[in-house]
Amino acid sequence: MSETFDRSREFEAIVEAYERGGGDPSVLLDRRFASFVVSGNRILSSNSVPGVVLEGQETETGVRAYVKVEPGTKVPFPVHLCFGMLPREGLQEITSEFEIGEGANVKFLAHCSFPNAANVRHIMDSRVHVGHDAEMEYSETHFHGRRGGTEVVPRTEVQVEAGGRFRNQFKLITGRVGKLNIELNSELKEGAVCDLEVKVYGRGDDEIRVRESVYLNGTGSRGLVRSRIVVTEEAQSEVLGEIVGNAPFTRGHVDCVEIVQGERAKAKALPLLQVLDPTAKLTHEAAIGSVDKRQVQTLMARGLSEEEAVEVIVRGLLK
Amino acid sequence: MLKVQDLSLNLNGKPILRNINLSIHRGEIHSILGANGTGKTSLAYVLMGLYRPTSGRIIFEGEDITKLSVHERAKRGITLAWQEPARFEGLTVGEYLHLSRERGGGSLSPERCLEMVGLTPSLYLGRPVDQTLSGGERKRIELASVLAMEPKLAILDEPDSGIDAPSLDQVANVIRTLAKGGSSVLLITHHEQIAEIADRASSLCGGIILKTASPEEVVRFFRNHCRECLHVNRPEEELVRNF
Secondary structure (H helix, E strand, C coil): CCCCCCHHHHHHHHHHHHHHCCCCHHHHCCCCCCEEEEECCEEEEEECECCEEEEEEECCCEEEEEEEECCCCECCCCEEEEEECCCCEEEEEEEEEEEECCCCEEEEEEEEEECCCCEEEEEEEEEEEECCCCEEEEEEEEEECCCCCEEEEEEEEEEECCCCEEEEEEEEEECCCEEEEEEEEEEECCCCEEEEEEEEEECCCCEEEEEEEEEECCCCCEEEEEEEEEECCCCEEEEEEEEEECCCCCEEEEEEEEEECCCCCEEEEEEEEEECCCCCEEEEEEEEECCCHHHHHHHHCCCCCHHHHHHHHHHHHHC | CEEEEEEEEEECCEEEEEEEEEEECCCCEEEEECCCCCCHHHHHHHHHCCCCCCEEEEEECCEECCCCCHHHHHHCCEEEECCCCCCCCCCEHHHHHHHHHHHHCCCCCHHHHHHHCCCCHHHHCCCECCCCCCHHHHHHHHHHHHHHHCCCEEEEECCCCCCCHHHHHHHHHHHHHHHHCCCEEEEEECCHHHHCCCCEEEEEECCEEEEEECHHHHHHHHHHHCCCCCCCCCCCHHHHHHC
16 A cells, blocks of 8 residues: 555544545544544544444455444444545455344444545445344445545445344545445345435546345335436446345335436436235336426526526435 | 517417417516416416517516526516426425525515415425425425515416415415515416406417406406317407407
8 A cells, every 4th residue: 555645644634534524523532422433454543332342453455344233222322434545546445244233223424535546446345234123324425536536346235134224325426436336235034124325426437336236035124225326527327226025015116316417428227126926016216317307497497597406406416 | 567579489380379468567466367278388488488489579677588598587587486396306495495585685584485375484494395295385385485586577377276275365365465575476377266366367268368357357258258168279269359
């Protein structure tokens, strides 16, 4: 990993990037909040709270993290995770395991910052296990510079036990990513719920690929796969939302909106629904193309120019 | 304030509006009555700049605005409330009203605008203007956004459709408030009760204005000739000649 910055300022610099990405830096120093700060392959800080164990190990190219929430623990404040790389080049591989105990309830707020990236690879391999009647929410926001020199590869395997709930939100709307390749597979048991949402703004020659799958394997389990993508300039996106109704009375919905701005941007939406039980019911809706004309006209009739109207619509969609 | 001169519109080769002549004074409510498909919404769209007329002129405050864009017309104080207003994901009612007020230069707060259309501000300001609103709620918010703009000319395309009957008085009061504040209102409606709040009214059929008179006279005309009409958009020649 090349070093093009002052190591002694690393914590300060990564926190600054974290703040620019929408994070609240005060929580990283507040002992009431569980938090974990990683820059490159270094763990800069880690704070566990009662019922939440955060363990990490530095590797040659990144960090191996283990997060455990004890059964029955209702974590009162969100757990803050900060991952980033300050150098212009390099590889960061984060391998993480989340174990959410039976009946526990926890929310993670993750911020990933790559403000200077020109040639950075960020790989995130996560395994998530949400226990019986437990609830986990994971919200990840990315902050990138303007170069688009990052390859972001989040790969997640999720298992949700009976009655459990898992909600995942991925947001990348600030700066340019470069290449984004999201892959998430989830398997749900009886009565479990999974809610996935991706919001991305692609610029320049960004390449965005999202593939999210929900396997409704337990009776009465439910899944929602939602994506909101805007591509402009020469950016391209391809979104595949898959739901498999594999058990009685399962319900699922794929909801995809992709807005294409400009003549050279391209978008593709692939809803994939499979019903393997006659009582399962899956639906999908996809809107792909330019900004809705009626929406633009309505805002123009309120005095906005066409460009301003499109900006308001896009900002709302990605909010 | 507004003068429409010999305005015609053809869409896909089909005449939609034919030689419309209309004038609206400052602070005047002018209602347009007509059956479905007679050209009412097309007239609203031409005045807002969504359709370009095939011929004729639109004069607003002495300026020919026939070739101006929607945005340019809005900047001059013209706005339109759609019959079926658009929905916006992620845009809150508060933001929508604030934006309308800011661009229109209105003085009423978003809270006051919501109260005037019968919606409780604390329950609505933070809600998105999206599919979670009922049709009636969305229509009221559209009306509130027009109030927030304090426009010089408000074109209201069936502001009463989708609103429950007991609330029609509220819609009528909002329209009167607009006029009292100095706005002119072009009010497109099916409801005779709403049409009667106007200062003047016109009856439209087949893209032709058949009659312009007091609202009572036009409502009577509409009842006699249009309400149970079996030949919509093919007005009797005598009526066209008489006008």
